[in-house]
Amino acid sequence: MSAPTGRRPIRNVVVLTNPVAGGGHAERASTRAAARLRGRGVEVHSIEGTDPEDALRLAREVVARGVDALVVVGGDGMINLALQALAGTDVPLGLIPAGTGNDHAREYGLPLGDPEAAADVVAEGHVTSVDLGRIAAADGTSRYFGSVLAVGFDSLVSDRANRLTWPRGRMRYNLAILVELANLRPLPFRLVLDDGTVIERDLTLAAVGNTRSYGGGMAICPGADHADGQLDVTLVHAMRRRKLVRFFPTVFKGTHVQHEEVETHRTTTLRIESPGITAYADGEFVALLPVDVSIVPHALGMLVPA
Known part of the structure; x- marks a missing residue:
């Protein structure tokens, strides 16, 4: 079952970053987004992982422990990795678009090229329930x-x-x-x-x-x-x-x-x-x-x- 639809308090988040996404832009975007979230009183913990398998392991661990949101900084590939940890849980996904295609961000009307504005969306805590495909x-x-x-x-x-x-x-x-x-x-x-x-x-x-x-x-x-x-x-x-x-x-x-x-x-x-x-x-x-x-x-x- 996914996170309930509606507004919920966002007090602590884990930020998962792909440092090479967007030609290295994601790392800078992550720093800016984390600063904005902390400025809004949100506790932020950052993880990267040494490779995709390690990043997925870390994501699954933090979701299992419980967190108000898992925030992905990167592109659609990094989002796909996060979905494997989040699907069917009550932890919502937050996005800081920093990839090449950013098609998930386009679909959900998230601000492109503005990490602070994307962080504000996370902090506001408006959650909607969406479908996923399974292969x-x-x-x-x-x-x-x-x-x-x-x-x-x-x-x-x-x-x-x-x-x-x-x-x-x-x-x-x-x-x-x-x-x-x-x-x-x-x-x-x-x-x-x-x-x-x-x-x-x-x-x-x-x-x-x-x-x-x-x-x-x-x-x-x-x-x-x-x-x-x-x-x-x-x-x-x-x-x-x-x-x-x-x-x-x-x-x-x-x-x-x-x-x-x-x-x-x-x-x-x-x-x-x-x-x-x-x-x-x-x-x-x-x-x-x-x-x-x-x-x-x-x-x-x-x-x-x-």
């Missing part, structure tokens, strides 16, 4: 996600970017896009929805959204609602390279769903299969397909603007 992999592991699960072209780009050692930063991702465009091919998918509907077709990509956007504001699932108890599914049919290049800019506005090559569905559960394709959620690698995805209603309390 069950073939190896028996499972993982929660808060925004979008992506498979197909997007996950191939992420795979490619993770293998590249040059260039650094965003340019590495851009290079991966160019390489995967050159290698573009139809991908055979099989999907099964909660009502038994089976979809078998060649796709460019499939996206499963608890929220609307990924990749820094690309509204891939423009109709998604983070508290409706459903997952939004966007399927982009296989298309030629030139058409795909023209198609992608429409995703930022969410108008891509008007194209005849796009179909959308809503479901509470979903099985996705495609040979050799990986799944990424909240921008992080999750598993090799197949995976089973489900919605977990009211799994998380989120600190949001009043």
Whole structure:
């Protein structure tokens, strides 16, 4: 059960920071946010972890001990890590956006580029109950996600970017896009929805959204609602390279769903299969397909603007 909806007193928080997020910006943002919280009478304890596994261990420990909020300073990947510790507990999540995409922050109307304003949201203590997605992999592991699960072209780009050692930063991702465009091919998918509907077709990509956007504001699932108890599914049919290049800019506005090559569905559960394709959620690698995805209603309390 997630944290109760409504206003609650925030007297002590643990701040979990990814120091390398946003090109090192997160560490500065953490210092500023912590100072603001202390100025408002909130007791602040900071943790980082030596690696993601250590950070998750620390997060689970502080949640188990009890704290008024776990505050994440970083991007969507760090938020995804925190979700594994917070899902189903009564400890709410606070966000100090300091990543590259910041899609969770966009979804919940949190201030970008202003750590003090984001800290004020935490201190005010307004909690709303939100859904999470849950991914069950073939190896028996499972993982929660808060925004979008992506498979197909997007996950191939992420795979490619993770293998590249040059260039650094965003340019590495851009290079991966160019390489995967050159290698573009139809991908055979099989999907099964909660009502038994089976979809078998060649796709460019499939996206499963608890929220609307990924990749820094690309509204891939423009109709998604983070508290409706459903997952939004966007399927982009296989298309030629030139058409795909023209198609992608429409995703930022969410108008891509008007194209005849796009179909959308809503479901509470979903099985996705495609040979050799990986799944990424909240921008992080999750598993090799197949995976089973489900919605977990009211799994998380989120600190949001009043």
